[in-house]
Amino acid sequence: MSTWQELFSTSHGYTDLAAQGEPVSPLDGRYRPAAAPLANFLSEAGLNRARVHVEVEWFIHLLDQALLPGAPRLTDAERDYLRALPRHFGATEIARLAQIEAETRHDVKAVEYLIGEHLDRAPDALGTDTRLPDLREVIHIFCTSEDINNLAYALTIKAAIELVWLPAARTLHERLVAMAHAGATIPMLAHTHGQPATPVTMGKELAVVAHRLSRQIRRIESAEYLGKINGATGTWAAHVISVPNVDWPATTRAFVEGLGLTWNPLTTQIESHDFQAEIYADVARFNRIAHNLATDCWTYISMGYFHQNLAAQGSTGSSTMPHKVNPIRFENAEANLEISTALLDTLSATLVTSRLQRDLTDSTTQRNIGVALGHSMLALDNLVRGLDGIDMNASRMREDLDANWAVLGEAIQQAMRAAAIAGATGMANPYERLKELTRGTEVTAEDMRAFIADLGLPAEVEARLATLSPHTYIGLAEEMATWV
Secondary structure, rough: OOOOOOOOOHHHHOOOOOOOOOOOOHHHHOOHHHHHHHHHHHHHHHHHHHHHHHHOOOOOOOOHHHOOOOOOOHHHHHHHHHHHHOOOOOHHHHHHHHHHHHHHOOHHHHHHHHHHHHHHOOHHHHHOOOOOHHHHHHOOOOOOOOHHHHHHHHHHHHHHHHHHHHHOOOOHHHHHHHHHHHHOOOOOEEEEOOEEEEEEHHHHHHHHHHHHHHHHHHHHHHOEEOOOOOOOOOOOOOHHHHOOOOOHHHHHHHHHHHHOOEOOOOOOOOOOOOOOOOOOHHHHHHHHHHHHHHHHHHHHHHHHEEEEHHHHHHHOOOOOOOOOOHHHHHHEEEEEEEEHHHHHHHHHHOOOOOOOOOOOOOHHOOOOOHHHHHHHHHHHHHHHHHHHOEEOOHHHHHHHHHHOHHHHHHHHHHHHHHHHHEEEEEEEEOOHHHHHHOOOOOOOOHHHHHHHOOOOOOHHHHHHHHOOOOOOOOOHHHOOOOOO
């Protein structure tokens, strides 16, 4: 019998899967399609492309604003040539950057050198008159690595949230709104504390979740993405000593805002990451609400309130029990929302703290932003697919309503209270009288109507209660389902 040691040992002839580049993270393997759009922004290559973009734009900003005495102005062709590097940043540039970083052992310095090589090649594209090869000292001038990193991260996070995560969140919200409207008139027994309670409609309950999610979406849509470019300890010290006649706070503010970010004027060496913590807290809260949706949908399926559309689910179900179709979409969503939320909570807690003016705990932490959002993306994808694969089982909900006439006890005792206040007699102890009738016993429609008839209620109140049933005791639930 082969042992586990042999199974994992290449010396016994087993293939070295690591050498074949097999991913460790399921987001880069089994679940790649759901998370793949984030790679444009939150992969290492996406971060490096953003770094190149920031460095190039800073280079152009300094020369276009004539902030460096003696430096030439750029031509339109030179600007286009410079901007072509981040625009066409691909496999060749990724590989070359990795080679440079292997020598520099510094990621941002490698970006600086990559841009320098691009300047050196400028005459081949622009002709020998270009001054770009002579301007290598302008690259990264006055900058600490965090000037570039914070702006690159802000840009990539903003893009990932606004172009990838928010559309997925809105899709989930839209599905819920449509289901809420479709289920507006479908009455359902509520279960507070897991016990039969005042009926609602399925649509109203889904509308509650849609409303909760929409609030978080609005918060995330209004998020600020902060950035700074103020030197080694946030004082513009190198700027003012080298070129003293420039309003550096004003010009760097214009640069940061020109990138589409909000300027942070007061920082240490790093931008403080508070805006990131705020966004991750909001996404985590959205996740938690979505998790609540996943567990409730799972429960409704187990109760028969939702019926799984087998063709839409595309699921074999149990490997041994052929009658089963498992609610895997909601279970997958539940687990991935927990992973995403845990990571987002860790990011929020870690990133807002830095020892004195700078430590590197944020560096490795921020490299997991894509992982945190990737698990959320995977969960949202599963939730949408799960919702698309279920139908509301109105007949099953009706069965539970028919079996729980006792829930009308609330309506009757409250009507008795109102009647007593209005001057009716014989309405004493309404709660206790309904408790005696309903608690621990099975109450039928006939029992409830006989009880109502014996109360001596005012005629119009009795008539109103006599026509009431668990199916119609839903208050404004039907209308409320349309409030989203």
